Amino acid sequence: MDFGTKMDIQTSKRNETTMKNCSLSIKSPLVALAVVLLACGKLRSASNHVAFGSFFFNPKSLTINVGDTVIWSGPAGSHSVTGRSGSDPLCGSAVGISTCTHTFSTAGTFPYICIPHQGLGMTGIVSVVTATMVPPSVSITNPADGAVFAAPADIAIEAKALDTDGSVTNVQFFGNGALLGAETTNPFSIMASNLVEGNYALAAVAFDNGGLSSTSAVVNISVVAPVALTLSSPVITNGRFQFNYTANAGLRYVIENSTNLMSWTSITTNTASSGTEKYDEVFDVNFLRFHRVGRLANP
Secondary structure, rough: OOOEEEEEEEEOOOOOOOOOOOOOOOOOOOOOOOOOOOOOOOOOOOOEEEEEEEEEEEEOEEEEEOOOEEEEEOOOOOOEEEEEEEEEEEEOOOOOOOEEEEEOOOOOOEEEEEEHHHHHHEEEEEEEEEEOOOOOEEEEEOOOOOOEEOOOEEEEEEEEEEOOOOOOEEEEEEEEOEEEEOOOOOEEEEEEEEEEEEEHHHEEEEOOOOOEEEEEEEEEEEEEEEOOOOOOEEEEEEEEEEEEEEOOOOOOOEEEEEOOOOEEEEEEEEEOOEEEEEEEEEEOOHHHHHHHHEOOOOO
16 A cells, blocks of 8 residues: 655645556456256265065155165065066065165156065055255355455455255356356355456356256446545644545545654544545644545455
């Protein structure tokens, strides 16, 4: 942060801060970002266990997803896991098994029996449904909507992404519809560098390991050309010392004072709400102070 010449008699002066330079310039017009969600991956499978014993299957009724596997196990003896459907006999008609496994590739209802003990109620059923995959959720956590930056701006764009039925594989970041970058590990963030003056609509798109994606709400920010910092002549009114300084609405400024022009103390910082800001303090005729105003660097 650079300060310029000083104003004596409790006045001040400040030169604008010189912003650091970076590498990426975005000049595309503001456009809407549309992302089509596609379910293109394989369904995630799971294994389910059914125990059997003297005249029982436990659980007797089981609901699973397409692609899931059921493993039956119990003491070796005179039991079978035999499908009642000829097209899907499950573990077949073999009696005396201690374990068997079957993967269900289609939706439907699959009743089965233990052949020797069917009459004693040793029956079961597997209901297979098509799994509903849930896309990930994503939101931009930085910068805040409506934030203002001085050009040229380096802006850290951060997003929070979660997937309730899998994992997030990557998050892509867009500004005005143009790809700014992507991140594959959490925390998901990139640095958009050297942004020039203009308005930017930021969005993040998260992808999960099932092939689904979702898009965040748009965050709108502005990058402005910083005005030259100038201070008005000071006035003393009703026992208060006052001066105005030029500013950009939305940018942050600091007011400092000194008694010797060598050691400076921060008095206050503020985010400008207009192109002209006012500072005032109680006037003390016995206390000589010098003031200066500085524009703070982009957050």
